[in-house]
Amino acid sequence: MSPFVASRGRRCRSSVGLFKVGDIDLIGPELVYEAIEKVSLIRERLRMTQSRQKSYVDSRRRDLEFEVSDRVYLKISPMKGVMIFGKKQKLIPRYVGPYQILKHIEKVSYELELLNELAPVHPVFHVPMLKKCIVDPVSIIPLKGLGVDETLSYEEVPVEINDRKVKRLINNEVDPVTVLLRN
Template sequence: MSFLGGPELVHEVIEKIRVIRDRLRKAQSGKKSYDDVRRRDREFDVHNWVYLKISPIKGVVRFVEKEKLSLRFVGPYEILRRVGKVAFELYFPNDLALVHPVFHVSMLKKCIGDPSTIVPLEGFEVKENLVYEEVPVEMLDRQVKKLRNKDVSSVKVFWRNHLVKGTT
């Protein structure tokens, strides 16, 4: 009694496995070369000053505007020590005691200049998951535009922790 596929089936399976491995190797190589072109190695030393990336969240209303959705950094904070190859421990003031002080290098941005000249933001509360709440301070302007059969009202709002150009 002979095997159903015989040696031909075994050779066919081995050939298909070789083709799959070659295609996986090619895909991984392409992804690696794509990432290597765009990757910037960030190196920090102990006692350097860095900014920490956080994400803004809005209460009820979300405005779709590029400036509001851009990356936000707070700080600067001093690096206390290196933890592993790509993580650093930061020194936080007492108001950020709830935030874990160890961050991946991708969450940090080098502070260029003298950090003692930077004025800290008052009333700026960062939560444990590195988000902060946007709070409207003042309504600067109100308009009502007439369309064909409806009125569309728009309000210009000045947000806390933003410059005047950051109004929406």
């Protein structure tokens, strides 16, 4: 697929494609020269677009490199809209650990020494899943009791209902409930 078709969803309407193969008298060197100029213009604009997109990505990219035996936190993904440790959205712990790096696999992947709770998880992780750890025993979040599964996500389970109120609206009644969640 040509770049024009990919970006516009239709074929380019240049004068080169309007003629049939037998119409030699209508095609001259100036039409071929015009088509070559258009192709070079398209290539130049694609290059400009690529460099702009690359500059956007590079401004947010962080080049992290770790050494063997460094300690790192591992990123986990909480379920959306679930309260964890009595906290919502921004305050939810996003990293667990720290874990020690055993081996440098490739330029951007590392093998970690995981605990028994994460035995089903493959121990090799990409750099965006890791965060450098400055060892502080207070900041260690235990994985035990979180219920992290092999996809590194966890779910909160309701334990009991604390409060129930009936709220009257104009046409109907709403029954909001306050629930105590595990963890």
